[in-house]
Structures are given as C-alpha cells and as structure tokens.
Amino acid sequence: MKGTVTVKTLAKELNISIATVSKALNDSYEISLETKQKVWDLAKKLKYERNPSASNLRSHKTKTIAVIIPEIANNFFSLAINGIEEIARKRDYHVLIYQTHENSEIEIAFTDSLLSGRVDGILISVSSNTNNKEHFKELVKKIPVVFFDRVFEDIDAVKITTDDYESAYNATCHLIECGCKKIAYLFALNNLITGKNRFAGYQKALKEYNMVYTDEMIVNYDKDTGRNYENIKAMVSSQKPDAVISSIEDLALPCYYVARELNLNIPKDLKILSFSNLNTAPLLNPSLTTIEQPAFEIGKEAAGILFKILDKKYFEPNENHILKSSLIKRDSTSCG
Amino acid sequence: MKGTVTVKTLAKELNISIATVSKALNDSYEISLETKQKVWDLAKKLKYERNPSASNLRSHKTKTIAVIIPEIANNFFSLAINGIEEIARKRDYHVLIYQTHENSEIEIAFTDSLLSGRVDGILISVSSNTNNKEHFKELVKKIPVVFFDRVFEDIDAVKITTDDYESAYNATCHLIECGCKKIAYLFALNNLITGKNRFAGYQKALKEYNMVYTDEMIVNYDKDTGRNYENIKAMVSSQKPDAVISSIEDLALPCYYVARELNLNIPKDLKILSFSNLNTAPLLNPSLTTIEQPAFEIGKEAAGILFKILDKKYFEPNENHILKSSLIKRDSTSCG
DNA sequence: TTTATTTACGAATACGTTTAAGTAAAAACA
DNA sequence: TGTTTTTACTTAAACGTATTCGTAAATAAA
Numbered sequence: 027m028k029g030t031v032t033v034k035t036l037a038k039e040l041n042i043s044i045a046t047v048s049k050a051l052n053d054s055y056e057i058s059l060e061t062k063q064k065v066w067d068l069a070k071k072l073k074y075e076r077n078p079s080a081s082n083l084r085s086h087k088t089k090t091i092a093v094i095i096p097e098i099a100n101n102f103f104s105l106a107i108n109g110i111e112e113i114a115r116k117r118d119y120h121v122l123i124y125q126t127h128e129n130s131e132i133e134i135a136f137t138d139s140l141l142s143g144r145v146d147g148i149l150i151s152v153s154s155n156t157n158n159k160e161h162f163k164e165l166v167k168k169i170p171v172v173f174f175d176r177v178f179e180d181i182d183a184v185k186i187t188t189d190d191y192e193s194a195y196n197a198t199c200h201l202i203e204c205g206c207k208k209i210a211y212l213f214a215l216n217n218l219i220t221g222k223n224r225f226a227g228y229q230k231a232l233k234e235y236n237m238v239y240t241d242e243m244i245v246n247y248d249k250d251t252g253r254n255y256e257n258i259k260a261m262v263s264s265q266k267p268d269a270v271i272s273s274i275e276d277l278a279l280p281c282y283y284v285a286r287e288l289n290l291n292i293p294k295d296l297k298i299l300s301f302s303n304l305n306t307a308p309l310l311n312p313s314l315t316t317i318e319q320p321a322f323e324i325g326k327e328a329a330g331i332l333f334k335i336l337d338k339k340y341f342e343p344n345e346n347h348i349l350k351s352s353l354i355k356r357d358s359t360s361c362g
Numbered sequence: 363m364k365g366t367v368t369v370k371t372l373a374k375e376l377n378i379s380i381a382t383v384s385k386a387l388n389d390s391y392e393i394s395l396e397t398k399q400k401v402w403d404l405a406k407k408l409k410y411e412r413n414p415s416a417s418n419l420r421s422h423k424t425k426t427i428a429v430i431i432p433e434i435a436n437n438f439f440s441l442a443i444n445g446i447e448e449i450a451r452k453r454d455y456h457v458l459i460y461q462t463h464e465n466s467e468i469e470i471a472f473t474d475s476l477l478s479g480r481v482d483g484i485l486i487s488v489s490s491n492t493n494n495k496e497h498f499k500e501l502v503k504k505i506p507v508v509f510f511d512r513v514f515e516d517i518d519a520v521k522i523t524t525d526d527y528e529s530a531y532n533a534t535c536h537l538i539e540c541g542c543k544k545i546a547y548l549f550a551l552n553n554l555i556t557g558k559n560r561f562a563g564y565q566k567a568l569k570e571y572n573m574v575y576t577d578e579m580i581v582n583y584d585k586d587t588g589r590n591y592e593n594i595k596a597m598v599s600s601q602k603p604d605a606v607i608s609s610i611e612d613l614a615l616p617c618y619y620v621a622r623e624l625n626l627n628i629p630k631d632l633k634i635l636s637f638s639n640l641n642t643a644p645l646l647n648p649s650l651t652t653i654e655q656p657a658f659e660i661g662k663e664a665a666g667i668l669f670k671i672l673d674k675k676y677f678e679p680n681e682n683h684i685l686k687s688s689l690i691k692r693d694s695t696s697c698g
Numbered sequence: 699t700t701t702a703t704t705t706a707c708g709a710a711t712a713c714g715t716t717t718a719a720g721t722a723a724a725a726a727c728a
Numbered sequence: 729t730g731t732t733t734t735t736a737c738t739t740a741a742a743c744g745t746a747t748t749c750g751t752a753a754a755t756a757a758a
Contacts, residue, residue: 030744032743032744032745033744033745033746034744042707042708043707043708043709044708044744044745045707045708045709045710045746045747046706046707046708048744048745048746048747049706049707049746049747051745052746055705056705056706056707057706057707058705058706058707061706061707073477075474075475075477075478076478076744076745077419077478077479077743077744077745078415078478078479078480079414079415079416079418079419079424079479079743079744079745080415080419080713080743080744080745080746081744081745081746082415082713082745083413083415083416083419083712083713083714083715083743083744083745083746084712084713084744084745084746084747085713085745085746085747086713088415090458097444098434098440098443098444098447099437099440099441099443099444100440101435104434104435104436104440105435107434107435107459108433108434108435108461111434111459111460111461115468118475120458120480121458121459121460122426122456122457122458122459123443123447123457123458123459124447124457125444125447132451138411139411139454141411142411142412142413142414143413143414143415144414144456279641279642279645282645304642305615306615306640306642306645306646309615309618309642309646309647310642310645310646310647311645311646311647311648311649312647313647366714368713368714368715369714369715369716370714378737378738379737379738379739380714380715380738381716381717381737381738381739381740382736382737382738384714384715384716384717385716385717385737388716392735392736392737393736393737394735394736394737397736397737412714412715413713413714413715415713415714415715416713416714416715416716416743417714417715417716418715418743419713419714419715419716419742419743419744419745420714420715420716420717420742420743421715421716421717421743422743
C-alpha cells in the first residue's frame with residue numbers, strides 16, 4: 027500500500043501534528059478555521075480518504091447498517107431496500123444486504139456474524155419459518171435493531187408494519203360483497219404476527235357475514251415452489267372455492283396457472299386477490315386485485331427510526347409503527 | 363465496550379501470548395494442534411468474534427465486496443444480486459449494495475468512497491447515462507473490478523455480458539418472419555457496448571431482409587418514466603409500426619399501456635418483444651415474448667471471477683465472458 | 699498589573715488484530 | 729558426541745485513526 031495518503035501524510039506536508047489533522051478533518055472546535063481550511067484543501071488535493079477500518083476501530087462507528095431479508099428478488103423487498111438505501115445515502119451510510127432465503131439457520135448465522143461490530147445497526151424482516159425468537163431477543167440487547175413487515179410481537183425493538191388485520195379484513199369483505207360464498211385462504215407467515223393478523227382479518231370478515239371456512243380451504247405456504255402449485259391445485263379442485271385470497275405474492279401467481287390448468291375463468295369461476303407489490307399487476311390476464319403495501323415508505327420509515335436510535339434520539343423500543351396498505355380493485359375480482 | 367472478548371481475553375485465560383491465539387485462530391502451521399484446539403474451544407465457549415476493523419486494518423482484507431447497480435427494484439438486477447450473494451456467502455464474504463438510479467454523479471461518488479479500502483473488490487453494472495469512462499479507467503487500476511451486463515468496451519477489466527448482438531438479431535428475425543414490415547426500436551444504453559450491440563443486431567436483421575428503419579421509428583430512453591410513455595405513444599401514433607422491440611424491460615411495459623390507449627390489439631396490430639426478466643411475462647395480457655438473460659448466472663459468474671482475481675488465480679483482465687440469452691416466444695408476437 | 703480563562707495545538711496512547719523477527723527446547727542429523 | 733534443523737511459541741511493532749490529557753500562548757477578567 028505504498029503511496030496511500032493518510033493523516034500522517036497531511037500532517038507532514040503541513041508541518042502540524044496528526045492529532046491536529048484528525049481533529050480538523052472531523053471539524054473539531056479545538057482547531058482554528060485557518061488550520062482546518064489548510065487541512066481540508068490539502069486533503070482534497072491529495073484525494074485523502076479516511077480509512078474506515080482504522081476509524082471504526084477507534085471510534086466504534088462503522089457508518090454501515092445491515093439489512094436482512096428473506097429474498098431480494100421480490101418486489102416488496104427490493105422496494106423496501108430502495109427506501110432504506112435512500113435514507114442511508116443521505117447520511118453517507120453503507121448498506122450490507124443479506125438474504126436468508128427463508129432459512130432460519132442462515133438467518134442466525136448472519137445475525138451472529140454481525141455481532142462483531144461490523145455494523146452500527148440492523149434492519150430485519152424475519153424469515154417465514156423462523157420459530158424461535160430467543161435468538162432475536164438476545165440480538166436486540168446487543169445492537170440497535172428495527173424489524174419491518176415480518177415481525178414478532180413480543181420483542182423489545184421497534185417494529186414497522188402495515189395494517190395487516192384491517193387490510194385482510196377489507197379485502198375479504200370486498201370478495202364477500204362481490205357475492206363470493208366460499209373463500210379459500212393461502213396462508214403464509216403463520217408464526218409471525220404479520221401472518222397471524224392477516225389470517226385474523228380474513229376470519230373476522232367471514233364471521234361478520236356468518237360464513238365459515240374449513241381447514242381444507244386453507245393452503246399453507248411451502249418452501250418448495252412446485253409443491254405450492256400442487257397444493258393449491260389440489261385444494262381448488264377438491265374444494266371448488268369461488269375466491270382465493272393470498273397472504274403473499276408468491277402464492278398468488280400459481281393461482282393463475284392453476285386456473286388455466288383447471289379451465290377456470292378468472293374472475294367468473296374463481297376470483298383472486300393477493301397481498302402484492304407486483305408492478306405488472308395491472309397488466310396481468312386478468313389484472314390482479316392487490317393489497318399493496320407501501321414498501322418504499324416502510325423501508326424509509328425503518329431506516330429513519332434506526333438512525334434516530336443511533337443518534338440516541340429515539341427511546342421507545344417497543345413501539346409498533348403501522349403504515350396503511352391500499353386495496354386496489356382490478357379485474358381478478360370484478361363482480362361482473 | 364466492556365466485556366468484549368478479544369484475543370487478549372483468550373490469551374490471558376489460556377496463559378499464552380496473543381500472537382499464539384491469533385495464529386491459532388487463523389489455523390497457522392506454527393501452532394501445535396493441541397494449542398489450536400484449546401484456543402478454538404475457548405473461543406467457541408466465550409463466543410469470540412474477530413473484530414473485522416482491526417483485522418482489516420492489519421491485513422488489508424475486508425471480506426467485503428461492493429455491488430454497484432442502477433436499480434435494485436428490477437428483476438434482472440435483483441436476480442443478479444441473488445447470484446452474487448450466493449457465491450459471496452459461500453466464501454463468508456459480505457455484500458454492500460449501491461444504487462445509482464442511473465445517475466452518473468452518484469456512481470462516481472460511490473466508486474470514490476470505495477477507494478478507501480472498505481472493500482476488496484467491486485462488481486459494477488454501469489449507469490445508462492454514464493458517458494465518461496475515464497473515471498472507471500482510474501478505478502480499475504486501484505482495485506479489482508468486474509463489470510457485468512452494462513459494460514464499456516475498452517476498459518482493462520473482466521466483463522460479463524450476454525450475446526446481445528445475436529439475441530437482438532434473432533429476435534428481430536423472429537418478428538420479420540412473423541410478417542412484420544415496420545419494426546420500431548426502443549433504444550436504451552446507447553453509450554454502452556451493451557446497448558450498441560443490441561441495436562446493431564436489430565440493424566443487421568433488417569438489412570438482411572432488405573428492410574429499413576428511420577430515425578422516427580427509434581425512441582430513446584429517458585430517465586423520466588412519464589416521458590417514455592409519451593414518446594412511445596407519439597412514435598406509435600405517427601409511425602404506426604406493426605412491431606416494437608425494446609432493448610430494456612422498462613420500455614416494454616409502457617407499450618402495453620400505449621396499445622390500450624390507442625386501441626391497438628397486441629399482437630394483431632402491434633407485436634411487442636423485449637429484453638426482460640419479468641417473471642410475470644407469461645401471465646401478461648397478452649403474455650410477453652422476451653429475450654431472457656441468465657441474470658442469476660451472470661451474477662454468479664461475475665462474483666466467481668472477482669473472487670478468482672482476489673485469489674490471484676485469474677490474469678486475463680481484458681476478457682469478455684459471454685453468456686447466452688434465450689428468446690422465449692409468447693403471445694405478444696404470435697403470428698396469428 | 700496579576701490572575702483566570704480561553705484558544706489552538708501536540709504528545710502519547712489505545713482500538714484489536716496480524717506478522718516479522720527472535721528464541722528456547724526438542725528432534726534430527728553427522 | 730556435537731551440530732543443525734525443526735517445532736512451537738513469544739516479543740514487539742505495526743495498520744491509521746480518535747481522543748485524553750497536557751501546555752504554551754493569547755485573551756479576558758480582576
């Protein structure tokens with residue numbers, strides 16, 4: 027690493043101590059404006075870049091946050107990252123991305139590896155098959171963490187979610203008002219409050235209209251894409267529901283294929299409605315009625331709160347911020 | 363940071379020097395198996411995690427790579443990241459993500475900030491409106507860089523691309539063979555070899571069939587989404603092409619809306635074909651014929667090469683790796 | 699004027715790790 | 729047997745920055 031320009035280089039060139047240089051670079055009140063200016067000018071001229079490792083080693087500040095999500099190739103999460111990145115960039119923070127692929131062990135490995143001081147804080151959307159929250163309970167004691175969208179209820183950290191209960195309720199009501207008599211449910215995230223709330227909203231609406239569901243009308247999410255397709259197909263063939271409501275996007279698209287396979291017309295024979303942030307939802311055949319979450323805003327909100335915590339300007343660890351989703355009615359549920 | 367367990371802690375506990383501990387942790391040949399085992403056991407017991415800053419400061423190895431892309435909320439790039447992440451995780455590397463939002467200045471700011479030793483290497487897909495490659499020429503001298511998909515031709519670095527020329531050629535031939543007489547082109551990435559090759563493939567096919575295009579049939583990509591829609595609409599209304607081929611996904615979807623607006627039937631009045639990795643392409647109305655790039659594989663390949671360079675096992679800086687895209691014919695170009 | 703305070707800097711140390719160089723004891727060799 | 733080599737460790741010095749403490753000079757207060 028010959029030729030690297032460090033504080034030492036600047037100090038020698040200006041005939042001042044490295045302490046002065048360091049302080050000047052950090053805009054310390056201890057240094058005269060005159061000296062600061064000289065240091066800044068030379069730093070610019072020599073293209074000095076602060077060594078992040080050294081800086082962090084000394085100051086315990088990494089200017090880096092980690093984002094742990096199930097899958098990046100998913101509209102919701104990539105939009106959320108977009109929001110996170112926007113906030114991070116404004117603060118000159120760096121963003122590490124980790125994908126768990128819905129695998130709880132990988133999730134644990136990631137969080138463990140982040141305990142060594144690599145990042146200042148963490149944003150997490152929990153993997154769908156994570157059952158044991160003990161691990162997270164330990165984590166939040168050691169480093170600032172904000173959970174978003176996929177969250178546990180009883181963890182001592184800020185959580186950013188959407189109005190899952192209400193939006194599932196409204197969506198189900200919409201189907202019922204369209205005349206649906208038998209509404210199936212594609213269940214995911216069942217161990218998280220997120221999934222529980224969505225299902226509860228569905229149940230509430232049914233109850234209110236004196237409708238029932240049976241276990242056979244519920245399809246549980248499977249890690250295996252092919253199996254999801256098979257399970258949905260089996261359910262639709264045997265139960266013959268007139269509507270399906272999906273708690274996640276990944277389970278909605280297979281419905282289109284199932285309908286084709288079984289020669290069912292959407293929406294005449296089968297209406298489909300899903301939690302989804304697909305930007306092609308309006309272009310599908312037929313266009314898909316969605317519960318659209320404000321993914322970008324969720325990301326911004328989560329990152330914003332995390333930075334407030336890092337700035338020590340936020341002190342309500344247990345708060346749950348709820349943003350509103352919107353039901354966008356399209357052809358897949360048209361009452362026609 | 364009280365209670366942090368460091369090499370010092372382990373050394374004291376075992377009554378050996380910190381050098382021995384460090385070497386043991388790094389599985390050095392200088393240390394007896396017996397001692398190593400003791401260190402490993404204690405490290406595990408006390409949940410020792412190596413401090414990355416200190417380690418990096420000394421060894422100049424960050425175990426981190428950066429990925430600079432235009433936009434994360436894009437199927438191609440999120441799949442590519444997926445591939446990159448898979449390779450990185452296998453090597454216990456961390457992945458920093460930076461989005462340029464097609465902004466050249468942000469791109470420069472990112473690369474500059476990565477010069478301070480924050481990462482061991484960089485993967486870049488160039489922003490569409492980056493004209494000046496001088497900056498990248500400097501970059502590749504200072505740190506290992508692999509370019510993917512959106513690349514410059516004359517830069518001293520490995521590049522991973524797809525067979526843009528051939529696939530655009532084949533796609534255009536497909537349209538011509540379907541009887542199209544007037545094929546418009548939605549032009550993007552015109553300053554990159556990627557975009558140039560795609561356009562050249564289109565031109566080649568036209569020439570071969572003794573067809574021509576005029577400048578009025580070419581729509582150039584604009585950063586503003588709304589303007590793209592307007593430009594396409596204006597072109598289609600005035601030129602009345604019977605087919606449109608889009609060099610990027612973002613320009614294909616507006617075509618659907620334009621067709622609706624102008625009451626044009628796809629594919630009867632207007633055929634649409636696009637470079638795209640949309641997973642909903644088969645479900646669109648009508649399903650979209652795409653040139654699908656092996657995004658995941660591109661990511662894996664790019665990361666793989668970067669690690670080979672970091673391992674000093676790769677020495678052909680100027681090589682261009684070309685992966686094959688596939689033309690997937692669907693209803694939007696059906697010959698009826 | 700003398701004393702107290704402020705300003706602007708420097709010396710020295712610490713952050714936790716890696717590594718070059720040195721060394722005593724053990725093993726191998728002549 | 730004495731000599732060389734190998735083994736298994738230790739000492740000490742870095743990596744580049746931030747920060748505590750000390751201090752001389754300048755300024756303000758008495």
